[in-house]
Every structure is written in structure tokens, then in C-alpha cells.
Amino acid sequence: MPAAPDLRLAASLDQPGLKAWLQETDPASLNELWACADAVRRAQVGDEVHLRGLIEVSSHCIRHCLYCGLRAPSEGLERYRMNAGEILECAREAVRLGYGSVVLQGGEDPGLTQDFITEVVRAIKRDTPLAVTLSLGERSDADLQAWREAGADRYLLRFETSDPVLYRRIHPSLPGTLSDRFAQLARMRDMGYEIGTGVMVGIPGQTWDTLAGDILRFREFDMDMIGVGPFLPSPRTPLGRPEAEAFFAPPEAQVPNDELTTLKVVALTRLVCPEANIPSTTALATLDRAQGRELALMRGANVVMPNVTPVSYRARYEIYPGKACINETALACQGCLEGRIRSLGRSLAKGPGGRLKADCKNLIASDFHH
Ligand code: 5AD
């Protein structure tokens, strides 16, 4: 039996409490945090790990996000956009591999028209039992509504940072638009989507206060899905150049983009959003190929998003360099992940794996809600 979680911990998770936990270095205290996050994960979402097949449908992007290798000004990238038949084939592959859902992810690409995505979603929902998650950036309400009506179940849109000044600095706006991801998340929830979000850990300019604030926003929005990974510098981008660190240095201490800090955010996120589906992210696996996936699963995460994009496209979806699993086929990743999950004594979930609502909460959970 795992140690009973220390319920005093959850009570201390306000802004100063979160900030203190994020900076904690004492091994015994950290072990308490890990045990607590793992116990809450088990009590709330169980031992099953949900696998979502990730389909990287387009590497075109009109945005200039300062951290992302797919940004419009990135040169020397061979861009691609999958056609409907290719996307559908990936979805069928996900079914064959036993996955319960797929995530259609891409840059912000107007070439992925409302009609095109509508047709693709309809076809997947018609031909497979998969839940469909979209992750296509900031889109109009008309697009989002049409896709929801076509059967899309979920939408992922990371807000990246809750500090508005840092947000604006790393997301230059497109002419005539105001980027407001919180507003889009709220509207998508009203449309009936399950909503997912997340942040990067260690963005140049990110402070401990900001990161604590990010975690509070997860709770405030009662997010259904929360993905957290380390910022990984891409030399194709302004934030990946050596001079960026000094240029973007915050007035207070800079949060490191390391594994320990990322794992603390995963664990604390589990405590503040006990019911959320939390992935062990590819960015973390990239930072620690040996154990990154497992450590997140042991410290709060309950989801993995294996890539099912055809290998011929994968290397071209270069958000950051050195991404894990770039040359492995979908089948190879499936085998690898299944082994890693079973080695933790956990099992593979079947079915779409939506958010489990209150009815399966138990006593520990209610204690954690204050
Ligand atoms: N390092 C780590 N994560 C990144 N993302 C984008 N660029 C990077 C980077 N350089 C993340 C963002 C985005 C998600 C799809 O990938 O959080 O929302």
C-alpha cells in the first residue's frame, strides 16, 4: 500500500504555497509531494493510462511565436499538410493499436479550412469509435462550432503563460487580431468541448510567481486536460538563440527549463486539478529519454500521446530539435510505451478516456478540494 497522502499539503496550495513548492529542494519534502500527487492520481483517475494517438496534420503556420520552430519565418523547413485520406489512415492505425482517441494537431494553418477539418472529423467519427481532439491554434467561433457539430469532442490550446506581459512578448499578434486564448477556452467550453491547456516550464522571462500563477489558472478554469513540458530552445527561433537568455532575463529569478521543475508542476497540477487528464509530455521525454515518461506517470500524469504521424512527415514537424520518437513507427512507439507503462504496474486504458466527473471521487478527493 502506498503511504497515505499528507492532506495538509493540499491546503497550502495558494500562490505563496505553490511558489514555495516550486522552489523546494529538500529531498524528504519532495518525496512527500511525489507520494501525494501519485496517491491523488490513483484515487481520482485510477491506474489506467490513456493513450491518445497524435496526428501532426500540418506544419504550416501563420504565427510568429518566439519559441516555436514552426513559426512562419522559420526557413529551411519543408512544410507539409496531410490530405484527408492520410489523416484517416492514421486514425485507423490508432484504432489498430488500441488507442481510444486521436489528437489532430497542427500549426495555425488557414489551409486547414473549416470545411476540410469538418469533413475529416465527420469521417473519423463515422468510421471509427475514436474520440477526436483538435489542437489547431486560435480559430474563429464559426470554425470551432462547425467542428463541434461534426463531432469533435475536445480541444487543446495551451495558454503557455498566465503573465500577460510575457504572453504578449512571445506571441506577436497578427495584424488586426488580439490573441486571447483564455477567452477562446471559455467559449469552447460553452460549445461543449472538453478543454485542455498547458504551459511551458522555463520560458525565458518566466518567474516563480508566474509559474505559480499558471497553476492557479488551471484550477480557476477547472481544466479537463493539462499538458506541461519544459521549454526546449529551437535555434530556428528568437528564444533559441544564445543571446536570448540575457535579453529576456526577468527582474527576479528565471525559472529553469529542467526536468525537476517540470515534474513539480505536473505533481502540483494533479493536486489542484485532481480529476484532470494530465499527459506525460513528449518534451519531457525529450529532455530525459531514459525516464522522463515514467517519472511524470509516477508523479501525477495519467495520459501518454504517442505519435502516429507517418514517419516521413515527423521530422518536418520540428517544434524543437531532437524530439523523442522521431524515427520510430507508430507500432514501435506503441510497444515501447506499453512496456514502460506495464513496468510501473499500470495498465492500458480502453475506450475514449474522457474526463471522469465527480461520481468516482472518493474521500481523499473531497479532502483535497479545499
Ligand atoms: N519547447 C517546448 N515546447 C514547445 N512548444 C512549442 N514550442 C516549444 C519549444 N520550443 C509547445 C507549446 C505548444 C505545444 C504544441 O508545443 O506549448 O502549445
Ligand code: FES
Ligand atoms: Fe505556429 Fe508554433 S508558431 S505552431
